[in-house]
Amino acid sequence: MESTTDRLRDAGERVTRQRLIVSDALTAMGRQVTAQELYERLRRSEPRIGRATVFRTLEALVTAGVARRLEQDGHVYGYVACRPEHHHHLACDRCGRVEEIGESYIRPVAERVASDLGFTIDDARLDFYGRCARCTAESASAD
Amino acid sequence: MESTTDRLRDAGERVTRQRLIVSDALTAMGRQVTAQELYERLRRSEPRIGRATVFRTLEALVTAGVARRLEQDGHVYGYVACRPEHHHHLACDRCGRVEEIGESYIRPVAERVASDLGFTIDDARLDFYGRCARCTAESASAD
DNA sequence: CCCTACATGATACTGAGTCTCGTGAATACG
């Protein structure tokens, strides 16, 4: 796998100490985080790093293909190292649990919509509301 | 078709002059708009309407199923008038147009999710973001 | 018609993200 340094160079971005630190930290998270979240965590080991630097660096990492920017609820961007999965959900109205649905469920629909309507699809959001398996079983007897 | 008034009542929301005005304005737009955009447009005909009212009213309309909230780029919510029976959309990021997708597209996915995961599905929301046919054609030449 | 709870409008506040600017470091070039 091509290194962060290589990918930054290929994108015409400078390779700096801070960018490598941010990239490493993002990779270490293993989940999507907000820029603010990453900034606060980084300050513990790198107290001199600037907030704007983290925001700008994440943008540079996205440009370089090292990170990906996601829309999160509440007008906040989420960042993930490498290729993220889109987030589709099953939300249980009874116990509040939320399960994730894999991308594979939505791809056929996206393709059909694209070909039927000529739409170019960049992103998709799929949410189901109902009862999870456990609550379905429980409510069958006690509702 | 059930009126805005009825749908607000059904949702336990009060029916006020401002809410009807906002609802009408949103319907008249025929595309997705931001709360700020709608507020500025409304002030021309309703100079006394408050900014917070527009934001709050749009939320009430979403609760009542009169409007839908979509994610837009740049941390801004987009709102679109919506028929209660149609819950799926194609939102064009370029021209802002929103098309509705029939229930038939989602039914097979819902059934597959239900049988794979044991989920009992009551409701579903499916939104695609991208470029509509017209904008796809236009951007193919001039992009 | 009156009462009460909720909506409204004005405005202050919040917080993610951006911009500015002086300083410092990375790359280009000799």
Add this chain to the structure above:
DNA sequence: CGTATTCACGAGACTCAGTATCATGTAGGG
């Protein structure tokens, strides 16, 4: 290497969508 140039950094001010507060207005039940 050494120097020049260009861009990134850090600090903090700024923007602006969205939210909270509070006094006043009004919808809707009695």
